[in-house]
Amino acid sequence: MRNKEIGALFDEIADILELRGENRFRINAYRRGAQSLTRALRDIDELAHDDALTAIPGIGRDLSAKIMEYIETGTIRYLDELREETPDVLLEMLRIPGVGPKTSRLIYEELGVKSLEDLALAAREHRLQLLPKIREKTEENILKGIEFLERSGGRIPLGTAYPLASRIVSSLSELEVVVEASFAGSLRRMRETVGDIDILVSSPDPEAIIQGFTHLDIVERVLAEGKTKGSVITKEHIQVDLRVVPSESYGAALNYFTGSKEHNIRLRELARQRGMKLNEYGLFRKTRSGREKRSAGASEEEVYEALGLVYIPPEIREDTGEIEASKRGEIPQLVSADDIRGDLHVHSDWSDGVSSLEDLVRAGLGRGYGYIVVSDHSKSLRIANGLSENRLLRQIEEIDRVNEKTRGFRLLKGSEVDILPDGSLDMSEKLLCMLDIVVVAVHSRFKMSRDKMTKRVIGALENPYSSILAHPTGRLIGERDAYGIDLDAVFDAAAETGTAIEINAHPSRLDLDAAAARRAAERGVLIGIGTDSHDPALDFDHMRYGLGTARRAWLTPDHILNTRSVRSLLSIFRRKQKRQQ
């Protein structure tokens, strides 16, 4: 999928056009095009091949020609020319919070800075104050902005943002004047990384809330402190924005601040078409006397309803077809925490986990699960204390003993078996056939050709005993890219062989990602959500990120393996064994 790659180029064109002060609607057209490409479900090369590029919303005659040019020649001449005429530092300055195109150009033209280091020096020497409309405060903010960029270096993983946001929401909820409080933004949509944390509160006394917020003990620096809006940097260098609205606007505001931006724009257009206006205070209709009357706003549900839509869950508010589905009344019942009956990928202290088998039973029961798949590493993974075949035999006996003592819960015998470079499994058939669930995964030799890796993984899926393919791309968010693999070919093989594919719920993996999981499910692949837990006290909670990813992929309980009972689970893989043998 090169969609993101081309989307980034259109964004760059938009940035440069903005710096040049071009027509803002033209700039917006490139931004929309970029967003559309990034979110498109189908592969751009495929669409180009079918001559169907203009079917993507926001892609018309000009943009599709530029996409074709890029596919054919590997470059867009127009962008090359723009780059030629635009010094890099102008674009770099745009990344500083508070610096936009106008300021960037002003600084460059008047001071001739060549780099962000140059700019920082100019700020420290107070030379920025020589410029019109820049005084002490702006200069300080630019300096702090550069430092922020250097320290934070980009986006925050979901696994960091979610607990922090939850803590802030519960601290704020303790304030007397708070009516409702929630986090919003890309965090509420459960994106795998977020740029900042957005918090929304309803209250009759906004200023008290803003005061309370800017004085929380997590705050390092206050960026903004208005009547209804506050913004801080935490000690971990994460930006947190707070908005306070009256109760009658809470739903409209929650909707607005949850986004996505593209989803909101569609909603606003819909409101306009119906002669209404939607903003963060509500949905308004003009009365005959010319005054505005609120028709909805207290809850998100009533906003959608007043727009003639069925409620759309936050995770799918990305303008990838949810508005149309909602108009038709066809929003799926997304899988939720209540549907999950067990965890499919858990390590114990037999390999690199910290818990005994008994601890796992207690932790599983504590979460209301009916089963857990014990999936310790196989013998090749020595670094993680992988189990020799003899130790696995002993573990199987031990699991039987633990299960005998337990009512209403079952430890399933499993293993996370290495997929060897030739596609075979790191375990003899004699042992494989004694296991309930065989999780298979690549843990070594990542750097092979895309073709070989695809064959290797498909080879493992064709093994009659493999049940679930774990973390199919091997990516570690912000650390390691996915290895080269043809996922669509893997999905076809999984559907063909009756093998499930994992959404690994660990926040540093989330592998499959939502877009890929959606494609897999559309091809008929059953999806299992596993936490890859090494410590139940910390890692069992990661199920929520796996669920978030599944929901972003539009998945219902029917698509998910671990919404099934133990019996149904086991029968699925017995069927596969029979078919493949």
Next chain:
DNA sequence: GCCGTTTTCGGCCCGACTGTTTTCAGTCG
């Protein structure tokens, strides 16, 4: 530059805060 249930031309989402100014431009989400 895109797009059409007020349309093939004339629109294109909306509001808060900051910092600099005396009424608002720039930035952000």
